Amino acid sequence: MAAVARVKVRRPGTGRVIGDRFVGRALRIYLPLLVMLVVTLFPFYWMAITSFKSASELFDFSVSPLWVREPTLDWYRHLFTQTNFPRWAFNTAIVAIASTLISLFCSILAGYSLARLRYRGADTIGWGIFVTYLVPPTLLFLPLTFVIRELHLFNNLWALILTYPTFLIPFCTWMLMGFFKGIPRELEEAALVDGATRIQAMVRIAIPLALPGILAAALFAFTLSWNEFLYALIFMNDSLVKTIPVGVTQELIHGDEFFWGELMAAALLGSVPVAVLYSFFVDYFVAGMTAGAVKG
Amino acid sequence: MGTAVRAKTAPAWHRRRVRIYDREAPLGYLLLAPTLVVLGIFLLYPFLFGIWLSVTDSELGNLGSFIGLDNFRFEWRNTDGVFYTAVVNTFLYTGITTVFKLSLGLIMALLLNQAFPFRRFVRAALLLPYIIPTVLSYEAWRWMFDPTFSVINWLLVNTHLAPYPGPNWLGVPFNAMAALMIVNVWRGTPFYAIAFLAGMQVIPVDLYEAARVDGATRWQQFTNITVPMLRPVLLVVLLLSTILTFADFQGPFVLTNGAPYNSTQLLSIWAYQWGIPGGAISLGAAISLVLFPLLTLVVAGVLFLLRRPE
Amino acid sequence: MTQGNRAKSGWSRREFLKTAGVAAATIAFPEIIISCGPQSSSTPTATIPKPRKGASIRLLQWTSFVKPADDEFVRQAQEWGAANGVTVAVEKVTGDQLQPKTAAAVEAGSGPDIIQMEYAWPQLYTDSCLDVSNEVNILIGKLGKPDPVNEAFCKVNGVWRAIPYTIVPNAWTYRTDYFQQAGVTSFPKTWDELTTAAGKLKATGKPISQTDGHAYGDSLTMWNPVLWGFGGKEVNADGKTVAINSKETRDAIRWAQGAVKAGLVVHPEWLDPDNNQAYHADRISGTLNGASIYIREKIEFHHYTDVTNNAPMPSGPKGTFAMNLIFNHAVMKWSPDAETAKAMLLALMEKDSYLKWTTVASGYNVGPFDAFHNDPIFAADPKLKAFEDVVAPGKWPGWPASPSKKTAQSQTQYIVADMFAKALANGGTGDIEAAVGAAETSLKAIFERP
Incomplete structure (x- = not known):
């Protein structure tokens, strides 16, 4: 929308208008988009093709590997009948949604507090929250295991729901601090002068204005939880409480033989539906915000 | 630092700021509380433990004793x-x-x-x-x-x-x-x-x-x-x-x-x-x-x- | 244990319970005799562990290549559990994932009751593994001498910390049609013959290929035996003095360089699945691997089953050596029902059930006691014989030093494989001295670290 508006606003006589409509626009937008799409999607095309190939066709490069000659749905069928894939997808969704909500709740409040309120120690705390990222999870998981044991959360989805926020909150908080800072202070101060409380100003003015940031933070949090591997591997034991990344690798890789068709089928099923869901969210925040709450 | 600058140029602002400053501290901490609780339980201990490990001679399953910066020195000198x-x-x-x-x-x-x-x-x-x-x-x-x-x-x-x-x-x-x-x-x-x-x-x-x-x-x-x-x-x-x-x-x-x-x-x-x-x-x-x-x-x-x- | 009474050693659960039930019937089995060796079937004093009704046991192990074998293992464990009122859960993770899961359990001091130990894990996690000398002695009484490699890994400072479980033997799988086409009538018996054969096979366009990269299994099982075959070693038997910088090491590297120049293709980028895939795709004529390639050809692809054969390790001037994957089961110290766990492991190692399991495993696994030698599965398909043959010349990483934390570190840092890989870079023309020097420095860093 914005681009169309922009073209209309541009005054005749500033030049390049005609070129801009066709060649210019193609070169400026469509060509780079096409290149990006091809590079981004090729691995997915390859996964999709792989997931429809029989085991023997998979290793046959004598003819073009880019197409499938005898498509088979065996891998998908196997995935749904022989493994707990639907259950893993369900677990993954539950964990991702719950930990995203917890993280958003915490980081909206914390981000607002650190960005907007003035009190002793705010800088130090903000800094401290981020510094925790510097200890890599490849080792952090060992002492964390001890905490999970003390809380009796092994083999319980709560272990993931509660630990994922540790790597989500710091980033979301900082991201939202940035957004809250971008909102003109005067808007809230006007509300305060009108008799609103701080909390009211936050809920009614700051949070709606920071919505694109909140949605972006939600996307990150959801995606990171959706993909998380190490904690899910360590804390979950039974097949019924596994998440997609852990369940799929554990039950579809046998010793030194990989079952590519099934692995790739699982990879696609584990990502494409979420991507479709995302596209609606992304559209929502892009469209919603260009409508221009900020203008007011 | 914004406060400091404003304080010099506009005394009226300054006074108002101080008032809000006082009022804002409890709310600020309150809003931070959920974050600090989650991070405190699930991150602080592992984080400190990780740092402590690096200055000990611990092995998996055996907590060692403090050896200062020997581990860092070991890598630093690693000649291969x-x-x-x-x-x-x-x-x-x-x-x-x-x-x-x-x-x-x-x-x-x-x-x-x-x-x-x-x-x-x-x-x-x-x-x-x-x-x-x-x-x-x-x-x-x-x-x-x-x-x-x-x-x-x-x-x-x-x-x-x-x-x-x-x-x-x-x-x-x-x-x-x-x-x-x-x-x-x-x-x-x-x-x-x-x-x-x-x-x-x-x-x-x-x-x-x-x-x-x-x-x-x-x-x-x-x-x-x-x-x-x-x-x-x-x-x-x-x-x-x-x-x-x-x-x-x-x-x-x-x-x-x-x-x-x-x-x-x-x-x-x-x-x-x-x-x-x-x-x-x-x-x-x-x-x-x-x-x-x-x-x-x-x-x-x-x-x-x-x-x-x- | 002799051939004769092995037939009787099928040691059924009922008999086992009966024996356990009679309170006084603990069988004498003095420690001294065990340490003298395995000639010991007579005088037992071991206490047979009793399962506790209502206990629940969790066992963690890797996902084996042969899925039906995993299923059979679970079935046996659960059958035993049902008969004894014990809930049994078997959790399977990939080979890569087993280590972090085990490390987490050790660090937290809680987790599965039984963990499958790969290679030198009993040395790494000694304090977390219960002493199972009593149970191993019972098994020795029933099944005879344990495999020396399993023993080296299981026994830490004279105490058994794990119960020998299985060996995944590694042998050469090759294409008889391409070998014939190249004029090579049988698989090479020595490393030098392998060089010649590799040269001839390269001409067919289907080379003999192997990884020299960071492959968890295939890289170690190839380059350690090459090193040993020429008399090289990482460290002396004392487990302290680094001995890689030797003429023998250089001999081994020179052989490898010659083989690569002649036509052996090494892939530093290959991990464990890659040679399997290359073989299934008709890209290579031979590679060193577990029985998985052959088994998958035989039961799934059927493309090259008839033209595939397997062969044991070639010999070097200093003898024949092999390295196999070694798995053992440890009962962890945090288990609330350690006795039940031990009893279950004993039941699973019972000859009848064990052989049932190796039969389902189709030759992927070999039993770690004398009683499992001449497993009928290897007689059923003569092509599998090679996998049985590589068990006897098997050694462990770090040999001739005993397995230790240090040998585990050198193994998992791929120091031997990297030494070869460096010398084999650019078509086998890497700098030998630089490769040996780097390996020596790395080994010294490990073995001289306090």
């Missing part, structure tokens, strides 16, 4: 050079991929912010690499790079871009580093793009309208409005991405695990090899914390930059 290879590779890996992810992510966000047909589909598609479970996409990439079954090489050879059998992606040190970086950029770019796209939404449209009235070109609008307005988001994303890339383990572990002969060794893998399969957990902790002081400075610096324009 694996440690230094890992340090250099980690910097290269982080630096180069960050430059690509940042610029490609910005371009992607600018493109996605335009109107074009099938926009919804395109947005979803470009997000895919970031959404797909990492372990699985890395396995797929490994297979695409496998010299025997490299579909990439098949394409290169069949389009006559490379002579048969095509480059050995993971078996030659230079190529293997490049392959690691390609996959990281492929996966990481959408992360930047989403953040920038969100950042662009809160830039007031009037700014662009005013600039256009003043006859600013698109490029001028980009450098004078978009980039400065994106700064807070950009810094946070950059910082987070840098730290996560520094510690990136899964991708390199699946793709090369340091092979060929440690030429793609990274600090994260090296720490893991000592700490988990080697059982020398204290040394592993020391290796992964070796850049802690440096990264802390970087974080502090970015925090400073982020706060300045109030």
Whole structure:
């Protein structure tokens, strides 16, 4: 929308208008988009093709590997009948949604507090929250295991729901601090002068204005939880409480033989539906915000 | 610091600030409380424990005793050079991929912010690499790079871009580093793009309208409005991405695990090899914390930059 | 244990319970005799562990290549559980994932009751593994001498910390049609013959190929035996003095360089699945691997089953050596029902059930006691014989030093494989001295570290 508006606003006589409509626009937008799409999607095309190939066709490069000659749905069928894939997808969704909500709740409040309120120690705390990222999870998981044991959360989805926020909150908080800072202070101060409380100003003015940031933070949090591997591997034991990344690798890789068709089928099923869901969210925040709450 | 400046120039403001300052402290802490509780329980102990481990001679299952900086000294003196290879590779890996992810992510966000047909589909598609479970996409990439079954090489050879059998992606040190970086950029770019796209939404449209009235070109609008307005988001994303890339383990572990002969060794893998399969957990902790002081400075610096324009 | 009474050693659960039930019937089995060796079937004093009704046992192990074998293992465990009122859960993770899961359990001091130990894990996690000398002695009484490699890994400072479980033997799988085409009538018996054969096979366009990269299994099982075959070693038997910098090491590297120049293709980028895939795709004529390639050809692809054969390790001037994957089961110290766990492991190692399991495993696994030698599965398919043959010359990483934390570190840092890989870079023309020097420095860093 914005681009169309922009073209209309541009005054005749500033030049390049005609070129801009066709060649210019193609070169400026469509060509780079096409290149990006091809590079981004090729691995997915390859996964999709792989997931429809029989085991023997998979290793046959004598003819073009880019197409499938005898498509088979065996891998998908196997995935749904022989493994707990639907259950893993369900677990993954539950964990991702719950930990995203917890993280958003915490980081909206914390981000607002650190960005907007003035009190002793705010800088130090903000800094401290981020510094925790510097200890890599490849080792952090060992002492964390001890905490999970003390809380009796092994083999319980709560272990993931509660630990994922540790790597989500710091980033979301900082991201939202940035957004809250971008909102003109005067808007809230006007509300305060009108008799609103701080909390009211936050809920009614700051949070709606920071919505694109909140949605972006939600996307990150959801995606990171959706993909998380190490904690899910360590804390979950039974097949019924596994998440997609852990369940799929554990039950579809046998010793030194990989079952590519099934692995790739699982990879696609584990990502494409979420991507479709995302596209609606992304559209929502892009469209919603260009409508221009900020203008007011 | 904003307060201080204002205090000098406007005493009236000052008085009001102080009043709000007093009132804001309890609320500030209250709003922080949920975050501090979650992080305190699940992060503080492991974090401190990790630091403590690095200055002990602990092994897996045996808590050791304090030995000062011996673990760091051990790596520092390590004459076979694996440690230094890992340090250099980690910097290269982080630096180069960050430059690509940042610029490609910005371009992607600018493109996605335009109107074009099938926009919804395109947005979803470009997000895919970031959404797909990492372990699985890395396995797929490994297979695409496998010299025997490299579909990439098949394409290169069949389009006559490379002579048969095509480059050995993971078996030659230079190529293997490049392959690691390609996959990281492929996966990481959408992360930047989403953040920038969100950042662009809160830039007031009037700014662009005013600039256009003043006859600013698109490029001028980009450098004078978009980039400065994106700064807070950009810094946070950059910082987070840098730290996560520094510690990136899964991708390199699946793709090369340091092979060929440690030429793609990274600090994260090296720490893991000592700490988990080697059982020398204290040394592993020391290796992964070796850049802690440096990264802390970087974080502090970015925090400073982020706060300045109030 | 002699051939004769082995037939009787099928040691059914009922008998077992009966024995356990009679309170006084603990069988004498003095420690001294065990340490003298396995000639010991007579005088037992071991206490047979009793399962506790209502206990629940969790066992963690890797996902084996042969899925039906995993299923059979679970079935047996659960059958035993049902008969004894014990809930049994078997959790399977990939080989890569087993180590971090084990490390987490050790660090937290809680987790599965039984963990499958790979290679030198009993040395790494000694304090977390219960002493199972009593149970191993019972098994020795029933099944005879344990495999020396399993014993080396299980026994830490004279105490058994794990119960020998299985060996995944590694042998050469090759294409008889390409070998014939190249004029090679049988698989090479020595490393030098392998060089010649590799040269001839390269001409067919289907080379003999192997990894020299960071492959968890295949890289170690190839380059350690090459090193040993020429008399090289990482460290002396004392487990302290680094001995890689020797003429023998250089001989081994020179052989490897010659073989690569002649036509052996090494892939530093290959991980464990890659040679399997290359073989299934008709890209290579031979490679060193577990029986998985052959088994998958035989039961799934059927493309090259008839033209595939397997062969044991070639010999070097200093003898024949092999390296196999070694798995053992440890009962962890945090288990609330350690006795039940031990009883279950004993039941699973019982000859009848064990052989049932190896039959389902189709030759992928070999039993770690004398009683399991001449397993009928290897007689059923003569092509599998090679996998049985590589068990006897098997050694462990770090040999001739005993397995230790240090040998585990050198193993998981791929120091031997990297040494070869460096010398084999650029078509086998890497700098030998630089490769040996780097390996020596790395080994010294490990073995001289306090």
